[in-house]
Amino acid sequence: MPSTLSREHFIRRAGLVTLALTSFTAGATTLVNWLRPIKAPMDVVVPPLVSLAFAGLFVALKRRPQHLATTMRLAVLVSLLALAAPAWFYTWQAATHPGLRLIETYPPVSALLLALLATTVIFLPPRQAIPTLVLCWLLVAGPVLGYLFTHPQELHSARGADLVMTYGPCFVMIMVLLPVHRGLAGRIRHLVDERTRMEAMVNRDALTQLYNRRFCELVLQDLLARRAPVALLMFDLDNFKTINDSLGHAAGDAVLQAVADCCQARAPRDACAARWGGDEFVIVLPSLDSTALQDFADQLCAALAALTLETTPRVTASLGMALAAEHDTPATLMQRVDQAQYRAKHQGGNCAAW
Missing domain, CATH: 1.20.190 (Delta-Endotoxin; domain 1)
Structure with missing residues (x-):
């Protein structure tokens, strides 16, 4: 990146x-x-x-x-x-x-x-x-x-x-x-x-301080254009709407910030962790093979489930993951990881799927 x-x-x-x-x-x-x-x-x-x-x-x-x-x-x-x-x-x-x-x-x-x-x-x-x-x-x-x-x-x-x-x-x-x-x-x-300071304003999400969707798309596009090995992970929170509806947006913002901190702490230094929108997050991981990606996704899933937040219920996430193929574009890779996330959601959430 x-x-x-x-x-x-x-x-x-x-x-x-x-x-x-x-x-x-x-x-x-x-x-x-x-x-x-x-x-x-x-x-x-x-x-x-x-x-x-x-x-x-x-x-x-x-x-x-x-x-x-x-x-x-x-x-x-x-x-x-x-x-x-x-x-x-x-x-x-x-x-x-x-x-x-x-x-x-x-x-x-x-x-x-x-x-x-x-x-x-x-x-x-x-x-x-x-x-x-x-x-x-x-x-x-x-x-x-x-x-x-x-x-x-x-x-x-x-x-x-x-x-x-x-x-x-x-x-x-x-x-x-x-x-x-x-x-x-x-x-x-x-x-x-x-x-x-200006780059931070343009490239960072104001609430979580993760990278924003625009910057993440640029990073992914650059890596794919160079034919670099890329792994992609996307997840959203399983019960975020319930938290927002029952406890208010302030509690929801606190959850998003805690999730962002967890991603930042566990992502490799060369990774790009971004808030994609709402309660959806994306992590671009260069140079990870399928085994390393599975291990990272499992560890992140467990870390999110272990988050302890005041006045909020347990937070879990559904994670989709994919490795970039030779002729992948950002759109095709995002489509595959989105389908993987959909499968994780239908498996009951709090898990990672391909």
Whole structure:
């Protein structure tokens, strides 16, 4: 049946992709650094540690998706440490060794700061994102920019200008775009919530909160069009008219709500339980064979008979069931299940029939 990908699920998948790509990139960087004839200690230590850390975070998020926020905070922290360590080390090295120039020894990681800032914007809440962005800039860009502005010869080189542009205007641009991003994200969430509310109004039965007949017909039509295996179950209540006539419509509504809750609780997650009209209900059950359908119908019949409601007599139902044949249409399948329900009714009710 139709389903929508929740925002939480989407963000979780984005987090997994981010962790996997970062681990792979750090691993590839490790390989490249190890193949160089001259290896700097920082370059052969930081990338493999980052690769292992992000691989561990990927496994942790895969096993415990409910810990998304904590996992991504740790990812931001690891990234910050991985970028801050070379920034301070190579800046200190260039400042204390006259023969070394930062623009020659500093590894090409400036673009990774922008990736870190983007990750921070996406995965951290606004109150944490802004101070984290500032902290990232101070710890990573601060020492590099401070060094370059005190060494004009390196500042005016092509590499120096590139570092200044990356760590300066690009960071400011991200800080300016952050409120815009948050505003758009909030607006999108509002629109999604509004769409969900409107879909519920269109597709749900107001009294029982089950799907309505229109939506159930669409689901059944879609499954049959795809030639998917489909089982169909229809039932109505054996003594509902008596309840309505003797106890009033309020009592009848309470019975319908209790029956709907029972259906919702027992139906599989991929099923579509709907109020067809009046006291008649339909459940579309994908991928059930005849044995499983019979078991489900018997269990539902017993559960309905066991319902305990104040001021109302025992509720029973007559259930008809059918499996979709190869060339069935919604009309032919509904006709067969309606005939099966008719047979259950003539067998005295409180039973399921084919």
